[in-house]
Amino acid sequence: IEQSVSKxxxxxxxxxxxxxxxIIIIGILGGILPSANDIFAGEKERKTMEALLMVPVKRLHLLVGKWFTISTFGVLSGVLSTISFVLFVRYFTVTLNDALNLTNHLVAFGASLLVAITLFALLAGLILCIFSLLASSVKEAQSYTSQIITVAMLPYFLMMGKSVNELQSSAFLIPIYNVFALMKQLLYGVYDMQSLAYTAGSLSVCIIVLxxxxxxxxxxxxxxLGKG
Structure with a gap:
């Protein structure tokens, strides 16, 4: 009986x-995408970017403001997706709730996951800002977005065949892949500060470069201003 329960x-x-x-990653991207495609490409298409640039505000501040706005939507959507998933498992399942035991590590789990969600949202928001700058129209930006989402989800499928014990330290140095690796560790009750530090560090370096x-x-x- 004990072996059966364990399995x-x-x-x-x-x-x-x-x-x-x-669910969490789709939640983050779902919060970012609606505004990301429109934030630069849409303004170029509507010819409102010129008026925005005439405002006595530094371009650095404009870029940071737009980036933080869409990233905040991503963080909020990711957090809500996490809470919804945990509540669903807690109140509508039995075996899944028993397996996902967060009672003793709720603070560590929440804090570590929040770091991962925030950094991923900042990175994804910045990538989409760059592609929105490259695009001349919202439709063109949307075509870029579909490709970006496909690439972003590849680490998820690569992670499916990995167990927690197989994760090496180098896995947490690979941007985006390390987010999925860290989530897997947290869900299995593994709280490793080195993994969190590697993930936060590599994502931060990517964010600075991008x-x-x-x-x-x-x-x-x-x-x-676009081609026109």
Whole structure:
């Protein structure tokens, strides 16, 4: 009986580890996408970017404001998706609730997951800002977005065949892949500060590099005002 329960719990936790990251990441992207495609490409298409640039505000502040706005939507959507998933497991399932035991590690789980959600939202928001700058219209930006989502979800499928014990330290240095790896660790009750530090560090470096690229583009009229 003990072995049967153990297998059932393992199977249930595996299901949680499969669905939870997918729901959270889709939640983050779902919060970002509606405004990301319109935030630069839409203004270029409507010819309102010129008027915005005439406002006595530095371009750096405009870029940061737009980036933080769409990233905040992503963070809020990711947090709400997480809460909804946990509440659903808690009150509408039995075996999954027993497998996902967060009672003793709720603070560590919530804090670590919030760091991952925030950094992923900032990174995704910045990537979409850059592609929105590249696009001349909302429709063009949407075509870029579909490809970005496909690439962003590849690490999820690669992670499905990995167990927590197989995750090496180097896995937490690979941007986006490390977010899924960290989520898997947290869901299995593994709280490793080194993994969290590696994930936060690598994502922060990516954000700094991409922000430099985005800001450079935002200072060029070619990208800000479009082909016209």
């Amino acid at each position: 059932e719990d393992t199977s249930s936790l595996y299901m949680v580890a499969i669905y939870a990251p997918l 922000f430099t690229i985005g800001y450079t583009m935002f200072t060029k009229s070619r990208w800000v």
